[in-house]
Amino acid sequence: MTRLKPSNYFAIAIMIAMLVIIGQALTFRYFQSALLPLLFGGVVFLLAGLQLWRELTAKEKPKAKKEEPPPVVKGTSLGVLTLWMLGFSAAILLFGHLIAVPLFILSYVRWRGRGWGIAIAFATAVTAGLYGLFTLAMRVELYPGFIYQLITGRI
Amino acid sequence: MLESMQVALATLMEPQVLLFIFAGASLGLFVGAMPGISDLTMVAILLPLTFGLPPELGLSFLMGEIAAVGLADCILAILVSIPGEGPSIVTILDGYPLNRKGQGARAMGAGIFASIYGAFVSVALVLVLIMLIRPIVLAFGSAELVLMIVLGLSFIVALSGRSVVKGLIAGGLGLILSLVGFVARSGIARFTFGSTFFYEGINLAVIALGLFGIAVMMEVVLGGEASIGLSGTMPKLRDILRGVKDVFHHWRIFWMSAPVATIIGVIPGLGRMAASWITYGLAKQISKNPEEFGTGRIEGVIAPETANNSTSAGALLTTLSFGVPGSSVMALFAGALLMVGVIPGPALLHEHLDLVYLLIFGIALANLFAGPITLFGASQIAKLAFVPMDFLFPGLIAVIFVAAFATQQSIMTLIPLLLGGALGVVMKKFDYPLPPLILGIVLGKLFEYYLWNALDFRGPLFFLRPIPLAMIFIIIGLYSLGPLQRAWQRAKKGARI
Numbered sequence: 074m075t076r077l078k079p080s081n082y083f084a085i086a087i088m089i090a091m092l093v094i095i096g097q098a099l100t101f102r103y104f105q106s107a108l109l110p111l112l113f114g115g116v117v118f119l120l121a122g123l124q125l126w127r128e129l130t131a132k133e134k135p136k137a138k139k140e141e142p143p144p145v146v147k148g149t150s151l152g153v154l155t156l157w158m159l160g161f162s163a164a165i166l167l168f169g170h171l172i173a174v175p176l177f178i179l180s181y182v183r184w185r186g187r188g189w190g191i192a193i194a195f196a197t198a199v200t201a202g203l204y205g206l207f208t209l210a211m212r213v214e215l216y217p218g219f220i221y222q223l224i225t226g227r228i
Numbered sequence: 229m230l231e232s233m234q235v236a237l238a239t240l241m242e243p244q245v246l247l248f249i250f251a252g253a254s255l256g257l258f259v260g261a262m263p264g265i266s267d268l269t270m271v272a273i274l275l276p277l278t279f280g281l282p283p284e285l286g287l288s289f290l291m292g293e294i295a296a297v298g299l300a301d302c303i304l305a306i307l308v309s310i311p312g313e314g315p316s317i318v319t320i321l322d323g324y325p326l327n328r329k330g331q332g333a334r335a336m337g338a339g340i341f342a343s344i345y346g347a348f349v350s351v352a353l354v355l356v357l358i359m360l361i362r363p364i365v366l367a368f369g370s371a372e373l374v375l376m377i378v379l380g381l382s383f384i385v386a387l388s389g390r391s392v393v394k395g396l397i398a399g400g401l402g403l404i405l406s407l408v409g410f411v412a413r414s415g416i417a418r419f420t421f422g423s424t425f426f427y428e429g430i431n432l433a434v435i436a437l438g439l440f441g442i443a444v445m446m447e448v449v450l451g452g453e454a455s456i457g458l459s460g461t462m463p464k465l466r467d468i469l470r471g472v473k474d475v476f477h478h479w480r481i482f483w484m485s486a487p488v489a490t491i492i493g494v495i496p497g498l499g500r501m502a503a504s505w506i507t508y509g510l511a512k513q514i515s516k517n518p519e520e521f522g523t524g525r526i527e528g529v530i531a532p533e534t535a536n537n538s539t540s541a542g543a544l545l546t547t548l549s550f551g552v553p554g555s556s557v558m559a560l561f562a563g564a565l566l567m568v569g570v571i572p573g574p575a576l577l578h579e580h581l582d583l584v585y586l587l588i589f590g591i592a593l594a595n596l597f598a599g600p601i602t603l604f605g606a607s608q609i610a611k612l613a614f615v616p617m618d619f620l621f622p623g624l625i626a627v628i629f630v631a632a633f634a635t636q637q638s639i640m641t642l643i644p645l646l647l648g649g650a651l652g653v654v655m656k657k658f659d660y661p662l663p664p665l666i667l668g669i670v671l672g673k674l675f676e677y678y679l680w681n682a683l684d685f686r687g688p689l690f691f692l693r694p695i696p697l698a699m700i701f702i703i704i705g706l707y708s709l710g711p712l713q714r715a716w717q718r719a720k721k722g723a724r725i
Contacts, residue, residue, distance in 0.1 A: 080658040087397065094404060094419070103414035109676055110407055110418065117400035124393050151653070154446050158649065161629065162642050170630055178622040185618035199623050203630050211280050213634045 084125040091118035169218030175200045236585030248285045252292025253594040260300035261609045267297040271560045272440040275433035276635035283568040288590045295594035298537035299602045302339035306332050318504040322528025337471020339533035344599035346534035349486035350541040351592045365549045368574040370681035371690040375699040377675045380552035384664040394660045402668020405430050425640040432563035433635045438648020439662050441628040449621050474526045481511045481527050489535035493542025500539045504532035541591050548584050556663035562670045
């Protein structure tokens with residue numbers, strides 16, 4: 074039995090998503106709302122199926138000579154960067170932009186091995202820049218965070 | 229027409245508009261000089277900023293950025309063989325060897341000057357083309373536009389890169405995403421998961437920030453861009469000006485490349501990269517020493533650099549007049565138009581011709597601002613590219629998250645932003661192209677709108693009219709040309725054997 078590769082799982086995930094979309098579209102009361110989801114969903118389902126079939130039936134290429142790996146920055150991987158993104162999102166949700174942004178920049182720059190002075194200066198500069206641009210110039214009220222809203226009784 | 233032109237020029241002279249074009253152009257220079265950050269990423273970051281601004285300011289800002297990107301991208305290409313932007317890969321072919329021969333500054337001067345004048349020639353050409361194209365565009369109704377959008381969607385193939393099937397899947401996913409939201413026609417909320425946040429649909433700016441912002445920045449960090457270092461000597465102004473003279477010396481190449489690239493820009497899906505390669509090929513063909521191309525010929529820098537800055541005006545024309553984006557960046561720009569309430573298409577040429585002229589003049593003005601800065605500040609701009617990723621990554625990620633929030637001023641934007649980022653990472657990992665997805669989102673909304681209009685006014689046989697029928701033939705022709713050509717070549721080969 075052929076062992077599935079990660080790219081196969083992606084094609085399968087698309088096919089499942091399209092089936093869900095088609096299933097949902099069939100429940101719409103009006104044809105006008107259902108026509109395009111059925112059409113696009115059906116076509117993408119078939120294309121993803123075709124892609125999966127192509128990947129499964131493709132002949133394995135002989136392994137090329139091992140190339141020099143790219144100069145990856147020490148300590149970074151997709152998983153680690155994803156954790157940084159999720160952590161930053163959680164910090165925004167809890168503490169709001171004005172605390173989460175400097176916190177994120179400070180921790181990241183420090184994590185990359187830079188000094189405290191430059192990390193604090195950079196975090197302050199970016200936060201001040203964002204505050205000036207969005208809050209002062211564009212009158213956008215940045216998100217205050219769940220904790221602040223809880224304390225001030227906004228929730 | 230003249231009246232609209234006068235209104236556009238008057239608006240252009242307003243200090244605020246000038247300031248926004250200048251700001252956009254400065255950002256464009258920054259993006260052009262930075263390896264790894266594409267104009268697509270920067271336009272995605274800037275989209276939310278345009279949202280709260282009056283259309284003429286927000287759109288001028290974006291246009292300034294888009295117009296100036298092509299100016300500075302040759303600097304790193306020539307100095308260290310790193311393309312600041314995709315099309316400058318072509319410039320490397322002769323620009324880098326010239327640098328190795330100690331003529332890097334000359335090559336930079338020629339490249340930057342050719343870019344500036346390429347933009348001016350293309351703007352002049354597009355102003356003429358508008359007059360010619362306007363009567364045709366105004367004959368377009370909903371039925372014609374449905375087929376035009378189908379034609380636009382067919383250019384997904386051109387944006388697909390190595391795998392057409394993957395490109396079509398990406399485009400299809402974009403079309404599906406465009407369907408999310410409340411359908412006023414039937415009163416049904418489609419794929420909103422019961423949340424009113426999604427009633428207005430998936431915000432293009434937020435999803436683009438995820439796809440081209442988060443995903444691309446992560447890719448750059450994982451690719452180890454932090455290790456780039458500058459080698460060679462800093463260029464001198466005297467040598468840069470020598471390169472400017474070279475452009476006049478090779479005037480034939482320059483005058484040929486600009487119009488060819490403008491026309492390529494008008495055709496959706498081809499873009500700056502194709503224009504750069506085609507003009508490089510043409511320059512090689514008309515050269516007396518074609519065998520020396522690739523070893524450090526100045527014509528090999530002039531042709532692609534003229535081309536890569538000449539396509540913007542052409543692509544803008546197609547985007548504004550037909551609503552079909554001429555390139556990936558123009559797909560985002562079309563999204564910006566929709567966000568500020570301007571629907572691209574024939575009606576725009578009829579009702580807001582002044583805005584069309586304003587944007588076209590904006591390209592020339594952005595180059596007028598940014599051109600001399602690039603030319604005289606090339607040696608300083610070169611240093612920009614060496615901002616360490618340790619600072620660039622968290623700084624830009626913070627901007628992306630705040631910009632996404634500002635688009636809809638809701639913390640719920642985190643959901644489409646992170647989903648866009650995750651989708652971008654996965655799609656890049658498995659080699660699915662991202663631009664078709666954006667094209668799908670933009671054209672999907674327009675397609676549904678015009679399709680139901682056409683069905684209401686003309687019935688199910690709305691396509692049985694001269695222009696739609698002609699377009700159906702063009703689409704069939706486009707798809708069958710490649711296979712027919714291949715079959716013909718196979719038959720010819722078989723006959724020889």
